[in-house]
Structures are given as C-alpha cells and as structure tokens.
Amino acid sequence: MNLKIVKYKHYGCTMIGGKEDDTDFEDKFYMSFFKLTNGKTISLFHNITYKHDKIIHSDISCYYTQCYIFGEDFFNWWDKTMGDQDKGLGYPTNEEEELTIKFYKKNIESSREIKTDILLLK
Secondary structure (H helix, E strand, C coil), X not given: CCCCEEEEEEEEEEEEXXXXXXXXXXXXXXXXXXXXXXXXXXXXXXXXXXXXXXXXXXXXXEEECCCCCCCCCHHHHHHHHXXXXXXXXXXXXXXXXXXXXXXXXXXXXXXXXXXXXXXXXX
C-alpha cells in the first residue's frame, strides 16, 4: 500500500512559554493532526525556541493518538492525553514519520501561525 495523508488539521500556536517571565527567550508550540491511509492518526508537535525573535532551536516530534477527534478543541485532546488515553501506543514507523514531517514542512511550516479547518486530501 502506498501510504498517504487523507486529512489534516493544524491548530497553529497552541502554547507559549518564556517571554512572560521577562526573559530573552520564547518557546512556541505548534500542533497538527494527520489521518493516514493505514487508519493511523499522527499528532505532530513542533517546538520552536526564539531568542530576541530569532529562531535558535526547532524540533518536530510525531506520536500516535487514538483519542483525537478531528476538529475538537485542542485542549480537550490535550486533557485526554494527560489522562493516559494515548499511553502505550508506541511510536510511528519511520515511513509514517517521514511522510508526516515532509508534508508539514512543505504545506504548513511557512504559515504555521495560521490555523486551518479540517482539510481533506485526494
């Protein structure tokens, strides 16, 4: 089977840390969710650290999620994951992770501040 992304939802910047504490650093956390043709749902977490408004660190992580409902309020999902509903799912395969990160970098990263609706792909 040729693995593809079926749909996705990007929430933009969901959390911020740092600058409120009068530091030179600010962390921004961006979240996206992807449904794959194999039935798996992947959560993508993009953490960017800024110093004086310049990016000094960027990290992207992918995880399986079974409790995410496309379109739900981000913090409803966040609360469910803090309640261990997604524990023990393992991690996405290399193929799943590469597909998801490549798609994110090509289609979302440059406009990461902008939230999207649920977007269905052909």
